[in-house]
Amino acid sequence: MSHVLNCKIISHRRVGADCRRLVLAAPQVAQAARPGQFLHVRCGGTADPLLRRPLSIHDVDQEQGLVTLLYRVVGRGTALLAARRSGERVNVLGPLGRGFAPPPAHRRVALIGGGLGIAPLLFLARELVKEEREVWVFHGARTAVELGCADFSVLPVQLLVATDDGSAGHAGSVVGLFRESAAKMRPDWVAAAGPHGMLRVLTSEMRRLDLPGEVSLEERMGCGIGGCVCCSCRIGAPGNWQYRRVCADGPVFAAAEVVWE
Amino acid sequence: MSVATAVEIAGLKLKNPVMTASGTVGFGEEYAPYLDLSKLGALVIKTVTLRPRAGNPPPRIAETPAGVLNAVGLQNPGVEVLVRDVLPRLARFEVPVIVSIAGETVDEYARLAARLEGVPGIAALEVNISCPNVKAGGIAFGTHPDMAAEVVAAVKRHTGFPVIVKLSPNVTDIRTIALAAAGAGAGALSLINTLSGMVIDVERRRPLLGNVSGGLSGPAIRPVAVRAVWQVYQAVNLPLIGMGGIMTARDALEFIMAGARAVAVGTANLVNPGAAGEVAAGLARYLEEQGIADINELVGVAHRAEGGTAD
Ligand SMILES: Cc1cc2nc3c(=O)[nH]c(=O)nc-3n(C[C@H](O)[C@H](O)[C@H](O)COP(=O)(O)OP(=O)(O)OC[C@H]3O[C@@H](n4cnc5c(N)ncnc54)[C@H](O)[C@@H]3O)c2cc1C
Ligand SMILES: Cc1cc2nc3c(=O)[nH]c(=O)nc-3n(C[C@H](O)[C@H](O)[C@H](O)COP(=O)(O)O)c2cc1C
Numbered sequence: 001m002s003h004v005l006n007c008k009i010i011s012h013r014r015v016g017a018d019c020r021r022l023v024l025a026a027p028q029v030a031q032a033a034r035p036g037q038f039l040h041v042r043c044g045g046t047a048d049p050l051l052r053r054p055l056s057i058h059d060v061d062q063e064q065g066l067v068t069l070l071y072r073v074v075g076r077g078t079a080l081l082a083a084r085r086s087g088e089r090v091n092v093l094g095p096l097g098r099g100f101a102p103p104p105a106h107r108r109v110a111l112i113g114g115g116l117g118i119a120p121l122l123f124l125a126r127e128l129v130k131e132e133r134e135v136w137v138f139h140g141a142r143t144a145v146e147l148g149c150a151d152f153s154v155l156p157v158q159l160l161v162a163t164d165d166g167s168a169g170h171a172g173s174v175v176g177l178f179r180e181s182a183a184k185m186r187p188d189w190v191a192a193a194g195p196h197g198m199l200r201v202l203t204s205e206m207r208r209l210d211l212p213g214e215v216s217l218e219e220r221m222g223c224g225i226g227g228c229v230c231c232s233c234r235i236g237a238p239g240n241w242q243y244r245r246v247c248a249d250g251p252v253f254a255a256a257e258v259v260w261e
Numbered sequence: 262m263s264v265a266t267a268v269e270i271a272g273l274k275l276k277n278p279v280m281t282a283s284g285t286v287g288f289g290e291e292y293a294p295y296l297d298l299s300k301l302g303a304l305v306i307k308t309v310t311l312r313p314r315a316g317n318p319p320p321r322i323a324e325t326p327a328g329v330l331n332a333v334g335l336q337n338p339g340v341e342v343l344v345r346d347v348l349p350r351l352a353r354f355e356v357p358v359i360v361s362i363a364g365e366t367v368d369e370y371a372r373l374a375a376r377l378e379g380v381p382g383i384a385a386l387e388v389n390i391s392c393p394n395v396k397a398g399g400i401a402f403g404t405h406p407d408m409a410a411e412v413v414a415a416v417k418r419h420t421g422f423p424v425i426v427k428l429s430p431n432v433t434d435i436r437t438i439a440l441a442a443a444g445a446g447a448g449a450l451s452l453i454n455t456l457s458g459m460v461i462d463v464e465r466r467r468p469l470l471g472n473v474s475g476g477l478s479g480p481a482i483r484p485v486a487v488r489a490v491w492q493v494y495q496a497v498n499l500p501l502i503g504m505g506g507i508m509t510a511r512d513a514l515e516f517i518m519a520g521a522r523a524v525a526v527g528t529a530n531l532v533n534p535g536a537a538g539e540v541a542a543g544l545a546r547y548l549e550e551q552g553i554a555d556i557n558e559l560v561g562v563a564h565r566a567e568g569g570t571a572d
Contacts, residue, residue, distance in 0.1 A: 048327040227287040230322035
């Protein structure tokens with residue numbers, strides 16, 4: 001069950017280069033949320049900018065009733081959000097969408113995040129670790145500083161990093177890093193999020209390796225609950241696909257079913 | 262004080278004047294967790310067509326100053342699925358359901374009306390002759406008085422339901438279309454549909470929307486919509502359903518005072534899924550606060566000469 005909630009900001013910190021980690025008091029969300037789901041966030045309080053902004057749930061603390069978002073300041077909405085201080089309230093709608101559903105039989109899971117695509121993967125890693133699965137996290141960013149936005153050190157996972165400028169870890173794309181490591185680690189399932197281009201290359205790599213998994217998609221969104229059918233993506237097989245709603249049918253889809261433009 | 266909020270539109274009695282605007286809440290089901298649909302005057306559902314429509318390629322929505330531009334392209338499962346699966350599911354919400362229809366030809370409108378005739382769970386038809394996001398039909402009928410009249414007459418021949426005609430603002434004089442629709446037998450008019458517009462993505466140096474252009478809605482268009490209601494109220498003696506950027510009860514009052522007997526909440530639902538219910542509650546509160554016994558007293562009140570008495 002999702003709700004419209006005015007959540008108190010518990011903390012709001014700058015992390016990485018131009019990112020923020022926002023911790024909200026949201027017990028209902030913390031109870032209900034699944035990894036891969038998102039909150040639809042009202043960044044300002046007025047009619048301009050009008051729409052909510054979808055942000056993945058980065059982490060959840062059920063005991064304390066806290067929900068963490070991790071976002072990059074890219075435009076007006078996220079800039080307005082970044083100006084909000086601890087103690088203020090933020091209006092959110094959620095948790096929304098269909099999250100990751102790793103089948104129980106798969107025990108060796110690779111999580112691959114490009115840029116802010118890393119956001120939903122911490123929450124997912126936490127759940128997978130609870131289920132005693134082996135988890136590799138591949139985190140790609142433009143620079144070493146940007147890698148600092150997410151902290152996986154709190155979890156017993158293996159972290160591999162890639163940067164575009166070579167300032168940390170593998171120099172180049174996170175998909176390239178995954179390709180190099182896959183033979184050694186032999187994952188049996190993949191979950192990924194990030195820019196379209198990265199996911200497209202990754203899914204063709206997964207097809208080549210015959211690896212199942214899921215990807216989280218982004219599309220410009222209206223209501224976030226499936227009513228306005230604005231955030232469409234193509235799901236099915238090439239030549240036989242349908243438009244599905246990223247907000248309500250996704251944002252997580254089987255990697256093999258995404259039909260890229 | 263108990264206040265009367267009921268209104269009558271084309272013979273249809275509504276418990277209050279607040280509806281959803283077509284296409285902004287799908288078939289209403291997604292909104293049920295956030296919005297008590299039974300507290301609305303009516304639920305106007307997403308426009309349906311004769312055959313299923315896939316809709317336009319994404320992106321389908323762009324934010325604009327105090328508004329949004331959409332180019333969904335009438336994605337819908339088609340009238341057969343509506344009748345077989347959707348309408349039976351909507352019965353439990355206990356709200357009058359208004360079915361919006363659109364065709365590519367006059368004949369398609371007629372066949373839609375015929376297919377829906379007598380189907381249980383329908384309170385009225387809204388004839389969408391004003392969608393700017395499809396290549397054939399849609400807005401073409403809403404911009405020529407003769408074609409508008411032809412569509413309305415064809416629908417009227419095939420239905421016993423009240424017929425509401427939804428007008429486009431993308432015309433030189435909306436009154437000519439309103440008069441044509443009225444002459445052809447419309448029982449009420451909905452106005453306005455979205456304004457045609459577009460956004461360029463400067464980074465990509467390309468149109469932002471997959472469909473190139475789209476329809477503008479939200480607070481940005483409210484003054485345009487209020488003016489349209491004002492003009493049509495003066496020209497045509499039919500009940501009007503006003504819409505365009507209604508976010509609050511106060512916004513709805515502008516439309517009612519300009520001459521709308523009912524209002525529809527559209528883009529606001531995308532921001533606040535409870536918006537339509539809040540507008541309905543806010544209108545009742547306003548009547549109480551102002552000591553107005555019946556909301557109908559406010560319809561068109563802004564037209565009356567200052568100091569003049571209500572007619
Ligand atoms: C399901 C989902 C989960 C997401 N999770 C995260 C996250 O955890 N962290 C994060 O930093 N970003 C995330 N994003 C992207 C984030 O929504 C956009 O960066 C944000 O909406 C930009 O808003 P803005 O006003 O700052 O930018 P502007 O460019 O000014 O926004 C203008 C409009 O475009 C939309 N828009 C712009 N970029 C995107 C995008 N990439 N995807 C969808 N809509 C966009 C905005 O929502 C807004 O409607 C997610 C997107 C989706 C769809
Ligand atoms: C996402 C979206 C989809 C829409 N789809 C339809 C539709 O299918 N049929 C229709 O008659 N109007 C459609 N409209 C127009 C609205 O019903 C309404 O006339 C218009 O948006 C103005 O009202 P608003 O500013 O309150 O949204 C749509 C509007 C939006 C924003």
